[in-house]
Amino acid sequence: MHAALDAYDPAAALASIWGLVSAANRYVVDTAPWTLADHEGGNDSDTTRLDTVLSHLSESVRLIGEALRPFLPATAERIARQIGPPSQPADWSRRLEWGRLPPATRVGRPEPLFPRLES
Numbered sequence: 098m099h100a101a102l103d104a105y106d107p108a109a110a111l112a113s114i115w116g117l118v119s120a121a122n123r124y125v126v127d128t129a130p131w132t133l134a135d136h137e138g139g140n141d142s143d144t145t146r147l148d149t150v151l152s153h154l155s156e157s158v159r160l161i162g163e164a165l166r167p168f169l170p171a172t173a174e175r176i177a178r179q180i181g182p183p184s185q186p187a188d189w190s191r192r193l194e195w196g197r198l199p200p201a202t203r204v205g206r207p208e209p210l211f212p213r214l215e216s
Contacts, residue, residue, distance in 0.1 A: 098114060121154060152200065
């Protein structure tokens with residue numbers, strides 16, 4: 098995505114972001130966190146695995162939000178408010194580093210990113 102933005106190619110940058118969205122979606126399907134949650138409390142390895150899966154997905158959402166910032170700044174800000182972390186480096190490219198979300202971060206109450214339009 099950095100190369101696409103440096104080349105002033107927004108279509109390629111958005112395609113790169115969409116690739117991350119698709120990868121996160123595949124991760125959800127492959128890891129099936131709902132089945133891990135069903136077993137939580139009975140098996141330490143399932144609980145640990147669920148924590149890892151949710152942590153990776155939260156970091157993916159944070160990263161997608163930051164990547165969208167040049168295109169959808171208000172949406173990116175709503176994602177940042179919901180998922181954190183509370184302080185981010187001023188350098189935007191550093192915000193795109195994996196692992197900036199501290200372990201055991203509690204996400205905020207979900208709110209719609211794109212509120213429904215009333216007709």
